[in-house]
Amino acid sequence: MVHMYLPIAGNSINIFLVFAMGGAVGILSGIFGVGGGFLMTPLLIMIGIPPTIAAASDSNQIVGASTSGTLAHYKMGNVDFKMGILLLIGGVAGGTAGVQIIKVLRQMGNADFLIKITYVLMLGFVGSYMFVESLQALRTKKETVAAVPAKESKYAMLVGKLPWQTHFEKSGVRLSMLMPLVLGTFVGVLAAIMGVGGGFIMVPVMVYLLRMPMHVVVGTSLFQILFTCINVTIMQAYSNHTVDFILALILLLGSTLGVQFGARVSKKLKGDQLKILLASLVLFVMLKMLLDLLLHPHIMLAFKGGH
Amino acid sequence: MVKKKASILTVFVLLGLLWHPLPADPATSLTTKLEPNVILIGSFFNGISISVTGQVSAESEVLVILKGRTEDLTLKKKGRVLGVLWMNLGEVTFQQVPKIYLLYTSKGLDEFARSNREQWEQLGIGLESFQRKTEISPLLEEKDSLIQEFLKLKQSQGLYAANQGAVHFENIDGKLKSYEAAVRVPARIAPGEYELNVLELHAGTVVATAVEQIKVKEEGLPAILSNLAFKHGTLYGILAVLIAIGAGLLMDFFFGQSKGAH
Numbered sequence: 001m002v003h004m005y006l007p008i009a010g011n012s013i014n015i016f017l018v019f020a021m022g023g024a025v026g027i028l029s030g031i032f033g034v035g036g037g038f039l040m041t042p043l044l045i046m047i048g049i050p051p052t053i054a055a056a057s058d059s060n061q062i063v064g065a066s067t068s069g070t071l072a073h074y075k076m077g078n079v080d081f082k083m084g085i086l087l088l089i090g091g092v093a094g095g096t097a098g099v100q101i102i103k104v105l106r107q108m109g110n111a112d113f114l115i116k117i118t119y120v121l122m123l124g125f126v127g128s129y130m131f132v133e134s135l136q137a138l139r140t141k142k143e144t145v146a147a148v149p150a151k152e153s154k155y156a157m158l159v160g161k162l163p164w165q166t167h168f169e170k171s172g173v174r175l176s177m178l179m180p181l182v183l184g185t186f187v188g189v190l191a192a193i194m195g196v197g198g199g200f201i202m203v204p205v206m207v208y209l210l211r212m213p214m215h216v217v218v219g220t221s222l223f224q225i226l227f228t229c230i231n232v233t234i235m236q237a238y239s240n241h242t243v244d245f246i247l248a249l250i251l252l253l254g255s256t257l258g259v260q261f262g263a264r265v266s267k268k269l270k271g272d273q274l275k276i277l278l279a280s281l282v283l284f285v286m287l288k289m290l291l292d293l294l295l296h297p298h299i300m301l302a303f304k305g306g307h
Numbered sequence: 308m309v310k311k312k313a314s315i316l317t318v319f320v321l322l323g324l325l326w327h328p329l330p331a332d333p334a335t336s337l338t339t340k341l342e343p344n345v346i347l348i349g350s351f352f353n354g355i356s357i358s359v360t361g362q363v364s365a366e367s368e369v370l371v372i373l374k375g376r377t378e379d380l381t382l383k384k385k386g387r388v389l390g391v392l393w394m395n396l397g398e399v400t401f402q403q404v405p406k407i408y409l410l411y412t413s414k415g416l417d418e419f420a421r422s423n424r425e426q427w428e429q430l431g432i433g434l435e436s437f438q439r440k441t442e443i444s445p446l447l448e449e450k451d452s453l454i455q456e457f458l459k460l461k462q463s464q465g466l467y468a469a470n471q472g473a474v475h476f477e478n479i480d481g482k483l484k485s486y487e488a489a490v491r492v493p494a495r496i497a498p499g500e501y502e503l504n505v506l507e508l509h510a511g512t513v514v515a516t517a518v519e520q521i522k523v524k525e526e527g528l529p530a531i532l533s534n535l536a537f538k539h540g541t542l543y544g545i546l547a548v549l550i551a552i553g554a555g556l557l558m559d560f561f562f563g564q565s566k567g568a569h
Contacts, residue, residue, distance in 0.1 A: 256558035302382060304383055
């Protein structure tokens with residue numbers, strides 16, 4: 001009774017192991033506002049789930065986790081719905097464009113190489129920047145109250161000149177509505193090309209380019225991920241039949257619980273502490289990807305559909 | 308010269324064996340019994356062991372092979388870029404390879420080969436035989452090593468295996484003995500029809516074969532879900548999403564903090 005059969009994956013799994021995996025990734029999701037696909041998909045492949053089914057069932061699972069997580073963060077006042085919806089509209093448009101771009105790239109040949117290298121470089125850059133920036137912020141706060149850096153004004157001036165300025169109450173920022181739309185599109189394109197959910201790109205974009213407070217970023221990111229994953233789950237179920245509901249269900253029983261716990265942990269941490277932890281996680285993922293590229297593969301063949 | 312004649316003769320004998328019904332000679336009368344021969348995949352299916360039992364003549368050896376339908380399998384091929392980075396480079400198709408191939412033998416494969424190499428190779432038994440008989444497309448220089456990797460991949464999934472010395476005997480009398488093998492079927496077995504072959508060998512020659520059919524099918528929840536997922540994909544997707552949202556709401560209801568409780 002410890003094992004359960006997955007009809008779409010065509011394999012059996014240990015219920016407790018998968019439940020625990022869901023719980024662990026759910027905690028990370030609740031703390032940082034990422035979907036956790038970067039961690040879950042390879043873990044599922046490791047326990048014998050085909051890559052395409054691992055990715056699609058994970059998005060089904062994230063629907064549950066992000067529902068639970070969005071609610072938990074909403075109660076703490078950490079979800080900016082206005083910003084989230086604008087980012088989402090951009091994200092859907094960007095995702096659709098990204099799917100077309102990747103087709104063209106694949107036809108040009110060796111797209112996988114370009115994508116992987118870009119991804120590693122981007123994670124490395126974003127991770128290091130966040131790490132250094134939040135480390136400095138943590139240090140300066142200890143000494144004096146941080147002064148507003150003067151060099152930021154150029155970016156702020158440019159952003160201030162854009163039309164359709166509006167106030168985002170929850171985030172406490174005044175921005176053009178174009179900003180979240182354009183940046184959402186940008187993240188959507190990247191996420192579709194990289195074949196990832198985009199939480200890792202979205203969170204830094206919200207922190208640094210939209211100037212949102214870290215806690216609101218986490219909640220708003222989860223809100224956005226919820227809708228992205230609903231879309232992905234239905235699309236995958238419709239066109240590729242790759243969603244294994246039993247697998248998703250066991251995972252989400254763990255993750256919906258984990259995310260509640262994660263949201264409480266998130267509340268206890270300061271914005272900069274959250275940022276530095278997320279930066280470490282991003283750098284860890286970058287290193288793992290780099291190692292995958294550098295180490296001699298155990299088997300020189302792989303099933304189709306993986307990253 | 309004598310050797311060559313003998314081998315031609317063996318081929319004829321072998322062809323004759325395949326062509327004609329097996330002789331009713333009691334000394335070679337192979338019997339086979341499977342338990343079970345229908346495998347039902349239910350919610351808690353985690354692979355199953357098929358017990359293969361029967362009788363053979365006292366001097367014989369036994370091979371048991373569980374084989375699935377053959378198919379063309381296309382896999383991604385890994386290679387090096389810029390001399391240091393490993394990634395998927397192109398695809399390769401392995402033509403007409405069985406989905407599953409589980410071999411159980413009463414003694415080491417080397418011993419079978421040693422007793423009559425030529426005939427053994429013609430039988431095409433064992434994982435090594437894939438090296439000779441498998442074709443790949445596109446035809447690549449590294450064909451041999453690719454087939455090796457293919458076998459590694461299949462073995463790592465438990466779908467291909469050669470269990471030597473895993474058919475056990477027990478003497479009945481001077482003429483007959485009973486054999487027994489526990490064929491371990493992995494959870495990865497796909498629904499469909501499978502064939503279990505039992506070969507009785509005497510001095511390196513096949514003297515009798517028995518073919519049994521095994522049916523694998525889903526029942527209960529797995530059957531319902533597969534049917535829904537493949538025939539009504541959109542509905543399945545929507546239901547999966549709704550249940551996930553429901554679970555999320557429920558967890559928040561039971562374990563979430565109430566609003567403004569901080």
